[in-house]
Amino acid sequence: MKHPMPVNIVVAHALEAKALVKMLELERHHASTDFVEYSNSNKLRLLVSGIGKEAIAAGVTYLSEQQASDNGEIRAWLNIGIAGHRDASLGSAWLGNKITDHSSGTSAYPPQLIEGVEVGSVVTVDEPENSYPLNAAYEMEASAFYAEATKYSTAELVQVFKVISDNLENPVSEIDIRRVPGSIAAQSPQLLILIERMSAIAREYNSNQRLPGYFFEICSQIHLTVNQKLQLRRLCQRYKALGLEKELGRVAGRKASDARELIQQLTERIDRISEA
Template sequence: MGDEPELKGHLNLVVALPPEAKPLIRHFGLEFKSGDTFNVYANGGETIHLIISGVGKVSAAAAVSHLASLSRGNSATAWFNVGVAGHKTLSVSTLVAAHKITDAGSGRSWYPPMVLDLPCGTAAVRTVDKETHDYPDGCLVDMEATGFYATALRFTSHELIHCLKVVSDNSEQNDLDYGTVAKMIREHLDAVETVADQLLQLSIEKSDRQAPPSHLELFLQQWKFSVTRAHKLEKLLQRWTLLIPDSDPLDSAIPECQDGKEVLEFLTERLERIPVKAASL
């Protein structure tokens, strides 16, 4: 285990109910991690977390905040809400991804960008405060999506936040049997995994993009830099990595530089001398 490279992608799953969570916990090989405020599960590498929020948008928002602080996530962490929702006409057990999420109370809407290869159709989701059998035309009705989405947005970008809903009730079949929820989710585990994999990939990509240059820490240990200079150093090392990938900047700088100021001058001067070749752009 210790020799395995650390996965940089992180995915946080948020579900409202234990029956929704159960198949996911099993499928992703998650284990119980903590249960102080919310029950939280994670895989061995702690790259995937799952939290059971309870019903309602306030609970969902609180659960997202809780999980954000508990997990090792950052702004590259993907957030994924899986759950059940009502719909006027769609058959029970139909899987749908949210393309618009509207808070019934405030009227405010969010639009998850459609950047994934989705394994299902999409629809608008309307988040209500109380359970209802009034289904607006074409919309899914749930009780968590806006709390989940709006709060997750505080931690990452829109593209990394998605909701997948299984239709649990409709205008003809509106007596939701919670005993069947686990079965409904279980039927769509492959689709859930398809979305989860893509979210993890986006998370890895964002994480790579945000990663500091590999030598930064060594430079900061070797010389003293003010905050402003450390920021400049990071940018210079980033350029060095791209333009002179075969040369170790630390080895080059050590014999030449006495302090942080000299390091910045040295790196700047070396980078200035690198010829820009069209073929290497």
């Protein structure tokens, strides 16, 4: 994994994290007293939130706050965890294409951009489900995860992946939790496709949105009002889109110390160059 992987994985339980830590070569770090966290040098983060909707929402909020200074770059968010289904075989797994919150009755539909991964419905319940009335994976975090993570990223990059750990023949009360890491490890081919593809989309998005370094340079050198900052941001984007990033540096060389003057100079120059 050479490329940066701007992906946040959130799991509810330490046993769900165990296989992922090994699979993704993550190391534990001790940034938080509330959550167990892992990461690697490729920007991949894994957080153990605790069980239930409140816990996972808090975990997502915590991670997003940690990453708030990433120059506006977005990250993909993936919830991985175990779930129950009435008749799906143990160890089968899918990406949620419909997430229904049982208590509110509302559904969310994560946009599906990734091929090669099984898909299916997910129902989030407040208490463990024993009868599994719908053809869906029953679990306890997905709806809250999706609602919270889409506040910090685009919906296409927020996904949930559920591995079946219990069914009518193997009820939730009899789960052997020692099998959880193995069930998740068995899904490594699908998970690696998913994580790689999500991170590729996030990387491309961030690359398209990347601002020239000049923008940050000027922001650190000259006082700009909020409106001026927006104007400068757009000007920098326009120079970049026209392949004129180097021109920005030349204007900087003129040492325009006044923000209004600088914006005016940049505007006049690019309008002159690009007008048909």
